[in-house]
Amino acid sequence: MKALEDKILKEGTVLPGNVLKVGSFLNQQMDSDFIMDIGREIARLYEGERVTRILTVESSGIAIAVAAGIALHVPSVFAKKHKSANMPKEVYTAPVYSYTHKETYEIAVAKEYIGKGDKVLIVDDFLANGNAVRGLIGIIEKAGADLAGCAIAIEKGFQGAGDELRAQGIRVDSLAIVDSMDESGVIFRAQ
Numbered sequence: 448m449k450a451l452e453d454k455i456l457k458e459g460t461v462l463p464g465n466v467l468k469v470g471s472f473l474n475q476q477m478d479s480d481f482i483m484d485i486g487r488e489i490a491r492l493y494e495g496e497r498v499t500r501i502l503t504v505e506s507s508g509i510a511i512a513v514a515a516g517i518a519l520h521v522p523s524v525f526a527k528k529h530k531s532a533n534m535p536k537e538v539y540t541a542p543v544y545s546y547t548h549k550e551t552y553e554i555a556v557a558k559e560y561i562g563k564g565d566k567v568l569i570v571d572d573f574l575a576n577g578n579a580v581r582g583l584i585g586i587i588e589k590a591g592a593d594l595a596g597c598a599i600a601i602e603k604g605f606q607g608a609g610d611e612l613r614a615q616g617i618r619v620d621s622l623a624i625v626d627s628m629d630e631s632g633v634i635f636r637a638q
């Protein structure tokens with residue numbers, strides 16, 4: 448998605464530790480129109496796939512998951528990272544090591560929101576080492592649902608997880624794939 452690559456080049460900054468900061472449009476501040484463009488692009492890619500639910504993990508994936516859900520006219524569900532009082536007892540869980548926080552969370556989705564007969568599209572803002580996506584795939588498997596694929600805004604291709612998942616036969620669509628990045632700039636994979 449050329450517009451996403453342009454936005455990353457214009458507004459993104461590379462932080463130490465291979466972290467790409469896109470707080471001005473995707474993470475902390477969200478560019479509403481642009482988020483909807485991302486959602487429509489994801490919907491275009493999965494139009495004929497009979498997706499019944501979008502699944503993401505809180506919190507940074509939620510905005511584009513909702514945008515994709517609006518465009519596909521299906522509900523968006525997010526996995527919670529922290530136990531809360533209003534979380535039902537019946538949950539599917541999976542451990543996920545967080546790339547940005549350097550700790551392991553138990554992510555959880557209430558059983559009532561995902562199940563057999565669902566065709567689930569995973570949506571996330573970043574794909575780095577693939578831990579978040581693998582945790583979400585684990586939850587889909589436990590629920591007995593089918594995986595439609597993974598739609599990612601920004602894949603950090605140099606970390607390898609996207610290509611590993613593709614090699615396993617999992618559909619992964621990333622709207623921008625970063626091949627390399629440092630303080631002097633970002634280089635994208637031609638798609």
Ligand code: 5GP
Binds near residue numbers: 507547
């Ligand atoms: P993974 O589980 O694939 O290693 O990392 C994916 C998660 O870590 C994403 O949900 C995202 O929130 C966060 N993340 C990974 N790399 C980056 C990055 O370079 N920038 C930002 N803003 N978040 C990242």
